Amino acid sequence: MKDHKLKIHLVGIGGVGMGSLAVSLSEFGHEITGSDGKLYDPMKSVLSRANIKLFEGYTPDHLAKVQPDWVIIGNVIRKENPEAQAWIQSGVKFCSFPEAVRRFVIQDKISIVCTGTHGKTTTTTWISFLMRELGQDPSYLIGGVPADLPTGSFISEGKIVVGEGDEYDSAFFDKGPKFLHYNPSIGIIANIEFDHADIYRDLAHVKESFEKFAGLLPGDGVLVVNYHDQHAMEVAQKALCPVQTFGTSEGAMWRLANVVETSAGFSFEVIYKGRSVGQFKTSLFGHHNLMNILSGIVSAVNLGISIEKIRPIVEKFHGAKRRQEVLSTAPITLIDDFAHHPTEVSATIGAVRGRFGSQKIWAVFEPRSATARRNVHQDAYVKSFDRADEVLLCSPFKATDLAQGERLSTTDLTSELVKMGKSAREFPNADSILAVLQKEVRPGDVVLVMSNGEFDKIQKKILDSFS
Numbered sequence: 368m369k370d371h372k373l374k375i376h377l378v379g380i381g382g383v384g385m386g387s388l389a390v391s392l393s394e395f396g397h398e399i400t401g402s403d404g405k406l407y408d409p410m411k412s413v414l415s416r417a418n419i420k421l422f423e424g425y426t427p428d429h430l431a432k433v434q435p436d437w438v439i440i441g442n443v444i445r446k447e448n449p450e451a452q453a454w455i456q457s458g459v460k461f462c463s464f465p466e467a468v469r470r471f472v473i474q475d476k477i478s479i480v481c482t483g484t485h486g487k488t489t490t491t492t493w494i495s496f497l498m499r500e501l502g503q504d505p506s507y508l509i510g511g512v513p514a515d516l517p518t519g520s521f522i523s524e525g526k527i528v529v530g531e532g533d534e535y536d537s538a539f540f541d542k543g544p545k546f547l548h549y550n551p552s553i554g555i556i557a558n559i560e561f562d563h564a565d566i567y568r569d570l571a572h573v574k575e576s577f578e579k580f581a582g583l584l585p586g587d588g589v590l591v592v593n594y595h596d597q598h599a600m601e602v603a604q605k606a607l608c609p610v611q612t613f614g615t616s617e618g619a620m621w622r623l624a625n626v627v628e629t630s631a632g633f634s635f636e637v638i639y640k641g642r643s644v645g646q647f648k649t650s651l652f653g654h655h656n657l658m659n660i661l662s663g664i665v666s667a668v669n670l671g672i673s674i675e676k677i678r679p680i681v682e683k684f685h686g687a688k689r690r691q692e693v694l695s696t697a698p699i700t701l702i703d704d705f706a707h708h709p710t711e712v713s714a715t716i717g718a719v720r721g722r723f724g725s726q727k728i729w730a731v732f733e734p735r736s737a738t739a740r741r742n743v744h745q746d747a748y749v750k751s752f753d754r755a756d757e758v759l760l761c762s763p764f765k766a767t768d769l770a771q772g773e774r775l776s777t778t779d780l781t782s783e784l785v786k787m788g789k790s791a792r793e794f795p796n797a798d799s800i801l802a803v804l805q806k807e808v809r810p811g812d813v814v815l816v817m818s819n820g821e822f823d824k825i826q827k828k829i830l831d832s833f834s
Contacts (some may be wrong), residue, residue: 381414383519389419392707410468435459444729456808468548480555481532505525521796544576559574581603585607593662624637633649652683652719688703695834703816727812728812750758763775814829
């Protein structure tokens with residue numbers, strides 16, 4: 368591919384996925400340009416350092432300034448975008464972000480695609496790190512910032528590519544989910560729940576997309592499925608390839624056993640078809656992360672890699688940023704997490720409780736995603752905060768963009784938590800939450816911040832307050 372240098376223009380280049388792809392394509396030898404609205408750091412600096420010519424604003428005038436072979440149009444771009452419309456009408460070849468990944472990154476490689484409502488980023492990061500440590504020279508595309516890799520995306524000449532398989536739609540001209548573009552050789556389905564309420568009608572609609580994904584796997588491929596997730600197991604029946612299950616009970620082909628948690632992390636045993644394949648250690652916390660690690664082990668074994676080579680690498684893996692990322696340990700422990708779905712909130716708080724025991728846990732939550740801001744999980748959130756000592760809820764992000772009858776009511780959620788005997792309070796913004804933390808948090812307490820967005824940089828404000 369390096370021998371065929373292309374000129375590629377990205378519309379919406381400032382997003383994490385698009386920006387990472389742009390940098391990787393540039394480093395691989397292609398000539399890259401891109402446009403977006405107002406560009407901000409750190410992505411603006413990252414793109415500039417990669418010698419990518421940037422245009423701020425969307426305008427048809429860009430057609431005269433760059434003459435690309437291909438135009439990649441990001442998911443954030445709407446149909447009415449004047450530059451996107453101009454490119455489409457110009458006759459230049461164009462595609463969506465996931466189609467670009469297939470065309471310029473995956474091609475005819477062995478594609479490992481990590482899917483599921485939760486855990487995609489950590490699993491993709493883990494397998495990418497594992498393959499790199501094993502000397503496989505993988506290409507990878509991660510929807511987050513890995514702790515152990517230099518970048519979130521990389522294109523190589525290696526035969527393996529690891530991708531995060533998002534079920535969100537691809538572009539305004541391609542409403543199918545991204546993961547249908549990724550030509551899976553090995554597919555992982557970690558779990559399936561209702562999410563992305565802005566594009567999916569209900570859980571059945573979500574499962575339809577995963578069924579299509581399962582059906583993409585070739586006969587000589589393998590589908591790796593969470594044995595304990597009913598919906599994932601039902602979807603797996605649509606696969607025409609072998610299915611291997613992972614979990615914690617004897618019904619799973621691959622299972623965890625003898626799990627022991629300490630302040631340093633977990634030790635655990637892996638059992639394959641009733642036979643032990645050895646002991647492992649990890650510094651990650653939360654049983655869901657053990658499942659993420661196990662699914663990666665299964666994937667690697669199916670590529671012919673021995674357990675003995677995998678074992679020492681498990682202990683070296685530190686996960687991804689904003690996934691139970693410990694930002695400080697004194698005088699308070701501050702943890703930042705991307706959790707926004709009620710299942711993720713519950714799992715994250717549970718993981719923190721498991722690691723920090725009797726220490727007081729402050730759960731600070733901002734409903735920010737398209738689903739979290741809606742009332743589709745109003746009741747489910749009540750149970751999610753069960754293991755926290757103090758719950759501080761921020762009003763939904765851009766709440767007024769949704770009708771009153773559609774949006775999550777943090778007032779009702781707070782009331783229900785109080786009825787259950789939980790100490791819970793509602794706040795209009797991050798600064799009002801910060802004021803309470805500054806007044807009430809004591810040395811030794813654990814503050815867990817959960818949001819899938821910036822949350823008005825409350826994490827840094829807390830760090831500054833307690834430094």
